[in-house]
Amino acid sequence: MKPLNISQDIISLSDFKNKASKMLHNVQTSHRPLVITQNGKAAAVLISPSDFDLLTEQANFVDAxxxxxxxxxxxxxxxxxxxxxxx
Incomplete structure (x- = not known):
């Protein structure tokens, strides 16, 4: 997973709703997380399935x-x- 780009990777929930397909494509191709805000505060972080698998694998390794x-x-x-x- 690549680092967050503050100017591009934070989006409001309403903007996400309007551009969901494009945002999903961007997350999958850029491998950068997308922070979705609600009422000006971070509400969720969207990552690609492959990045999620990698994070899960790393967490399991650290636990072992x-x-x-x-x-x-x-x-x-x-x-x-x-x-x-x-x-």
Whole structure:
């Protein structure tokens, strides 16, 4: 996902409604998120499906690393020799 371009990637909900097809196309081709505002405040962020998949994959990886670090910290590990005996 590319960084947000403040001058192009923030749009009001009413403008989004009027230009939805074009905005969806832009998000998919530019890979930049689109911030949709309502009453002058950020209400939603639109990203492409492939960027969503990437973010989900990255979050799952970070979660797995954190679980592994917690296992090491709490002594929930097996020495290599014991693992070889199990397999």
């Amino acid at each position: 690393v954190n679980r592994g670090l917690s296992d090491v910290e709490h002594g929930r590990i097996l020495p290599d020799e014991d693992l070889d005996n199990i397999l």
